[in-house]
Amino acid sequence: MLLRGSSNGQLPSWFGVPFLLGGLAFLAFGFVLLLDELRLSNEGVTTTAVVVEKDYSPGGGDSGPSYELGYEFAPAGSTTNQHGSSDVSEEMYDATPLGAAVEVTYLPSDPTKSRVGSTDPQLFVSLMVLGGGLVFLVVGGAMLVIVPRMRRRVAEAVAPPKPAPQRPTTEAELRALDARLAAPPRDAAE
Secondary structure (H helix, E strand, O other): OOOOOOOOOOOOHHHHHHHHHHHHHHHHHHHHHHHHHHHHHHHOEEEEEEEEEEEEEOOEOOEOOEEEEEEEEOOOOOOOOEEEEEEEOHHHHHHOOOOOEEEEEEEOOEEEEEEEOOOOOOOHHHHHHHHHHHHHHHHHHHHHHHHHHHHHHHHHHHOOOOOOOOOOOOHHHHHHHHHHHHOOOHHHHO
């Protein structure tokens, strides 16, 4: 598939902008994930939760299957249960039946933020999202620099050569030229 920015098949000048915008979105999302994970590891409290639902999604295309456990727990000092869900590995999903007890970490100041596992930081996902955002930013920035240069080189290669610049003719040169044109040819004089 060839992207066409003009009738001659060149990439459009704005080709890198979607990459830059996507990179910024990935960076923002990764930063939020990282901050949440750091808060859970620094301020989080662990408790026991009960698994109330299991959700398997087969995925499609390049995305593989996902495994999610839904759980309920009672935050400290609260009389109502809090519901949460968390992505887990296939092994944990298979080994955890409904009604089983699992360890969860939650924020006492905001019990809606919770995940399965201890307070040990789980930074893999957030760092991968941040890394993807940086890759998109680099590619987008490079495209914004490279595509205009490519377009300029193609235009120079296709354009007809420019005539050599001529300096203006002086009045003395014009008189000498008039004199040569007015003089009879040498062959006629003989």
